[in-house]
Amino acid sequence: MSRFFSKKYSSLEAYTPGEQPKDMKYIKLNTNESPFPPSPKVTEYAKAESEKLNLYSDPESRVLTQKAADLFGVKYENVLMTNGSDEILNFAFMAFCDEDKGIAFPSISYGFYPVFAELNHIPYKEIPLKEDFSIDVEDYCNIGMNIVIANPNAPTGLAMSAEEIEKIVTTNADSVVIIDEAYVDFGADSVVDLTKKYDNLLVTQTFSKSRSLAGARLGFGIGNEALIADLNTIKYSTNPYNVNRMTSAAGIAAIEDNDYYMNNCKTIAENREYTKTELAKLGFETLDSKANFIFTRCDKINGGEFYLKLKEMGILVRHFTKPLISDYVRITIGTKEQMDALLEATKKILEVK
Numbered sequence: 001m002s003r004f005f006s007k008k009y010s011s012l013e014a015y016t017p018g019e020q021p022k023d024m025k026y027i028k029l030n031t032n033e034s035p036f037p038p039s040p041k042v043t044e045y046a047k048a049e050s051e052k053l054n055l056y057s058d059p060e061s062r063v064l065t066q067k068a069a070d071l072f073g074v075k076y077e078n079v080l081m082t083n084g085s086d087e088i089l090n091f092a093f094m095a096f097c098d099e100d101k102g103i104a105f106p107s108i109s110y111g112f113y114p115v116f117a118e119l120n121h122i123p124y125k126e127i128p129l130k131e132d133f134s135i136d137v138e139d140y141c142n143i144g145m146n147i148v149i150a151n152p153n154a155p156t157g158l159a160m161s162a163e164e165i166e167k168i169v170t171t172n173a174d175s176v177v178i179i180d181e182a183y184v185d186f187g188a189d190s191v192v193d194l195t196k197k198y199d200n201l202l203v204t205q206t207f208s209k210s211r212s213l214a215g216a217r218l219g220f221g222i223g224n225e226a227l228i229a230d231l232n233t234i235k236y237s238t239n240p241y242n243v244n245r246m247t248s249a250a251g252i253a254a255i256e257d258n259d260y261y262m263n264n265c266k267t268i269a270e271n272r273e274y275t276k277t278e279l280a281k282l283g284f285e286t287l288d289s290k291a292n293f294i295f296t297r298c299d300k301i302n303g304g305e306f307y308l309k310l311k312e313m314g315i316l317v318r319h320f321t322k323p324l325i326s327d328y329v330r331i332t333i334g335t336k337e338q339m340d341a342l343l344e345a346t347k348k349i350l351e352v353k
């Protein structure tokens, strides 16, 4: 830390992204990216747009925003495109929370939530999960705080039903409920439609997982027009050109090729169920994930050791040292071939033990 770093950030513990090592070629199952490349149209549109990089992007990303609105059956005014969904989440923390109005989220969830809260000096409450790692809806009813819940949750992969989320939204009518649907396309119910009914519900999604665009940084929020207007005030006060030209063009192509991406999601969901079944034969217990990753543990090997052994064999997964979940590893679901390589490596690791 330099002697100039502002006191207001001196105790900030920044978010640690999943490792991106360069020492060798790994099978990367640690950051929930898609194993499938973007569709050819995405590369084509982005390349064509690259010739106009001397000009600023459209700050409203109008074509992309309208396409997204049409895809989700909402109006233009209900959508805001951002630089990854991390950006819309941060905007939402900034826009709707302050010292008087804090935010609640599950104690085991996306590690960025407490960081956004700390960064913006927002009081927050981490609500423990039930013993089976599921979220107890009752814990979130009538709590008088803003709420953010990832659905499916990460790193557990467990999903809530739309009815459960609606109950949280209706019992907290004077607070904003943010549902982070980063992984929704792999098998959970989206609550985008409920944004038409409730003015306190913001849904965030991303092109990083189901639409193979993690490296382009594209996310978005859908909500009531007034909520989106507030988020735009934050956006225009921080970074008006938050979605660059090539990313915007890539996003347009990705929406035009929606069927390709939704088919990939189906394949990933099939590979997830296959991996879960095969791991069970080796003695692993895996939570019922609706996401593009699984959270799994085995009595024969602890999470940290399994992670290290897999890494030695060229397979990267994610291990969290946090209490309650340190026995587990989170494994991103890739292609069938990648999952077979993981299963083979796992067999070898368990054999020598």
Ligand code: PMP
Binding pocket: 083, 084, 085, 086, 087, 110, 150, 154, 180, 182, 205, 206, 207, 208, 214, 217, 218, 219
């Ligand atoms: N929400 C959750 C639950 C995530 O796991 C991630 C990915 N790290 C994000 C949001 C943010 O993803 P992105 O900024 O790539 O859209």
